[in-house]
Amino acid sequence: MSIVKDIPSAKKPFKRAYVGIFLWFTGRAIQAAAKVDKEVKKEFDNLPDDFTFSLGCLPNGPSMVIGKRNGAVKYLGGNPGQHKVHVRLAIKSVDAAFLILSFQESTALATTRNRLITDGEVPYALAVIRILDIVEVYLLPKIIAGLAVKRYPKQWSAGRKLGGRIGIYTRTILGI
Amino acid sequence: MLLPDYYEFCCRVKIVAGHDALEKIPELLTERGAKRPLIITDKGVASAGLIDIVSAALKDRLFADLIADNVPPDSDLRVVNQLAKLYQENDCDAIIAVGGGSVMDTAKGVNIVVSENAADLMAFSGVGALKRPLKPLIAVPTTAGTGSEVTQVAVIKDHEKHLKMAFGSYFLLPDISVLDSRMTMTMPPLITAMTGMDALSHAVEAYYCLQKNPLSDAHSLAAVRMIYHYLPIVAENPSDRNARLSMAVGACLAGIAFSNSMVGLVHNLGHATGSVCGVPHGICMAIMLPYGLEYNMHKREEAIAGLLLPMTGEAVYRETPPAQRADKVVSLIRQLNADLNTITGGRHARFFQEVKDREGKPLVPREVLPEIARAALSDGASIYNPEDTDYEDNLMVLEAAWEGIPLDRNKIKRG
Ligand SMILES: [Fe+2]
Numbered sequence: 001m002s003i004v005k006d007i008p009s010a011k012k013p014f015k016r017a018y019v020g021i022f023l024w025f026t027g028r029a030i031q032a033a034a035k036v037d038k039e040v041k042k043e044f045d046n047l048p049d050d051f052t053f054s055l056g057c058l059p060n061g062p063s064m065v066i067g068k069r070n071g072a073v074k075y076l077g078g079n080p081g082q083h084k085v086h087v088r089l090a091i092k093s094v095d096a097a098f099l100i101l102s103f104q105e106s107t108a109l110a111t112t113r114n115r116l117i118t119d120g121e122v123p124y125a126l127a128v129i130r131i132l133d134i135v136e137v138y139l140l141p142k143i144i145a146g147l148a149v150k151r152y153p154k155q156w157s158a159g160r161k162l163g164g165r166i167g168i169y170t171r172t173i174l175g176i
Numbered sequence: 177m178l179l180p181d182y183y184e185f186c187c188r189v190k191i192v193a194g195h196d197a198l199e200k201i202p203e204l205l206t207e208r209g210a211k212r213p214l215i216i217t218d219k220g221v222a223s224a225g226l227i228d229i230v231s232a233a234l235k236d237r238l239f240a241d242l243i244a245d246n247v248p249p250d251s252d253l254r255v256v257n258q259l260a261k262l263y264q265e266n267d268c269d270a271i272i273a274v275g276g277g278s279v280m281d282t283a284k285g286v287n288i289v290v291s292e293n294a295a296d297l298m299a300f301s302g303v304g305a306l307k308r309p310l311k312p313l314i315a316v317p318t319t320a321g322t323g324s325e326v327t328q329v330a331v332i333k334d335h336e337k338h339l340k341m342a343f344g345s346y347f348l349l350p351d352i353s354v355l356d357s358r359m360t361m362t363m364p365p366l367i368t369a370m371t372g373m374d375a376l377s378h379a380v381e382a383y384y385c386l387q388k389n390p391l392s393d394a395h396s397l398a399a400v401r402m403i404y405h406y407l408p409i410v411a412e413n414p415s416d417r418n419a420r421l422s423m424a425v426g427a428c429l430a431g432i433a434f435s436n437s438m439v440g441l442v443h444n445l446g447h448a449t450g451s452v453c454g455v456p457h458g459i460c461m462a463i464m465l466p467y468g469l470e471y472n473m474h475k476r477e478e479a480i481a482g483l484l485l486p487m488t489g490e491a492v493y494r495e496t497p498p499a500q501r502a503d504k505v506v507s508l509i510r511q512l513n514a515d516l517n518t519i520t521g522g523r524h525a526r527f528f529q530e531v532k533d534r535e536g537k538p539l540v541p542r543e544v545l546p547e548i549a550r551a552a553l554s555d556g557a558s559i560y561n562p563e564d565t566d567y568e569d570n571l572m573v574l575e576a577a578w579e580g581i582p583l584d585r586n587k588i589k590r591g
Contacts, residue, residue, distance in 0.1 A: 108560075
């Protein structure tokens with residue numbers, strides 16, 4: 001019997017908690033951004049009516065699920081198993097998720113390093129990535145968002161940035 | 177130099193290259209315990225007499241009724257299923273694919289169906305759905321371009337349901353690629369030029385895209401050196417067999433590079449132009465390549481400058497001031513397109529405005545550029561491009577590529 005035991009991901013409480021909270025927060029922020037930001041709204045409008053996607057860690061979470069329901073974009077909780085998802089973004093481990101979600105590694109780089117797996121039709125997956133990028137720009141200070149996205153949108157007006165940020169944070173916290 | 181913290185590289189294809197490499201196939205089949213290969217090809221390849229050469233090389237491994245030449249220019253699910261049936265009914269035990277991209281994709285599709293006994297090919301689409309090795313597949317490319325003989329992907333279209341299925345798995349890599357100069361010798365100069373530019377775009381894009389790494393770089397640089405040198409030679413002297421073999425090897429090297437490092441803007445906009453206007457892939461690549469370099473220059477200047485060495489050799493590289501090397505790479509690629517245009521009597525298009533169909537009608541009218549820019553947002557190659565691209569960026573690049581003017585680099589949005 002080996003003396004050194006593999007520590008299962010459930011035993012990384014800090015990282016798991018961070019990733020879980022982050023996903024929960026981002027999920028609610030996407031729901032909010034779909035109401036506040038025109039570009040996010042347009043991306044969702046172009047997706048099918050029951051469109052659903054998940055973002056989470058392998059092998060067993062944490063995760064979050066977002067879906068369009070009766071025309072509105074909703075955060076659908078943390079259990080992708082209950083839903084038919086069109087796009088699944090899966091990060092290979094909690095450690096990798098921590099790197100990505102604490103912005104030490106951009107989503108593009110995580111893809112190239114084979115840590116982020118995308119499942120589903122490519123056009124849908126690309127729309128999801130664009131939505132995530134916009135929401136990250138709203139949620140994060142510029143210096144951090146600059147690491148998370150390929151190109152920080154300098155050309156956004158001050159009004160869009162500030163108004164959007166206030167609207168999305170308020171709605172995210174209130175869950176509306 | 178850009179050294180990624182982490183990367184993966186895989187190419188486990190046995191490559192057999194030579195002026196009589198085909199003659200080795202019987203022995204290669206024996207090594208893999210195969211006796212009855214199904215030959216998959218298309219009418220163009222067969223009517224060019226290439227199947228006769230393959231047949232002669234196969235000797236006692238040839239079964240005349242096991243030659244299927246009905247692969248359409250665009251891979252098709254129905255043909256895949258029909259060929260799989262042919263394979264199963266005749267107890268075949270290997271596949272020999274002789275052709276370009278569509279034939280290779282079809283053969284890979286057939287291999288999935290026969291190896292997995294799949295009733296529905298769709299169940300195996302996506303990345304990583306295949307879990308075990310497939311039947312032996314020997315790839316014999318007849319263009320020096322696509323690199324499909326060393327890639328782990330296949331695209332099959334379901335024309336009835338208007339679906340495009342993509343497959344990705346290391347198990348889709350052919351077991352063996354046979355590069356034989358006789359297979360490309362009869363390619364006319366125009367096709368030679370466009371497929372060669374496709375190969376060059378693989379080598380170059382692999383060298384600047386996000387997933388580049390020292391191993392893909394080595395293949396890129398070697399490919400750029402061979403293709404840049406030999407492409408004008410084969411376009412001018414189609415029967416130069418050493419140059420033909422060098423192009424085949426160059427395209428194969430480029431295929432190994434890009435299947436590990438992926439491709440970016442050039443393929444992104446090229447795929448979109450192909451699907452909206454029906455422009456052949458190689459033409460799109462030739463036109464887009466200088467623009468992909470210009471668009472990504474502010475993020476990849478050092479890498480792009482590094483391409484000058486394999487293109488021109490040491491003397492010119494040293495004479496060129498370091499700050500001008502990347503620009504020189506772009507202008508040399510534009511010049512290569514211009515030279516190919518001259519060699520083909522003006523038929524090799526340098527910009528989209530020049531692309532015409534057989535009746536001389538423009539294939540890319542300026543009004544469709546917005547539609548192409550939008551279609552490009554749905555193409556996965558954008559993920560690996562160093563700089564981000566949105567609709568406006570795509571349109572700006574397409575307009576320049578339509579007119580044939582260099583990109584105004586001050587207009588490129590930066591983060
Ligand atoms: Fe290509």
